[in-house]
């Protein structure tokens with residue numbers, strides 16, 4: 001009995017790979033990619049190979065994704081204040097709070113969070 005229960009749909013495998021956004025520059029990548037390479041715009045955050053730092057600086061709480069191919073000539077990139085950012089995918093808005101430690105790192109590096117939400 002209960003033969004029908006053996007039939008099921010395979011869950012999408014991509015669910016295991018979560019997209020997250022850097023809370024400082026809003027770059028969107030897989031959390032694994034942040035762990036592997038860190039954030040291209042925020043190298044001073046030392047996210048590469050540092051899980052704790054990745055978790056402190058990235059969030060799944062973001063909305064909308066814009067792909068920026070040529071930040072210097074893109075009106076959208078200028079509008080979002082990311083004219084100097086590395087080409088890639090960016091969240092339109094990111095929610096989440098940085099820890100005091102990360103805020104201190106930003107200050108030490110003379111960087112500020114790109115908080116311009118749309």
Ligand SMILES: [Zn+2]
Pocket residue numbers: 022023024025026027039040041042
């Ligand atoms: Zn970043």
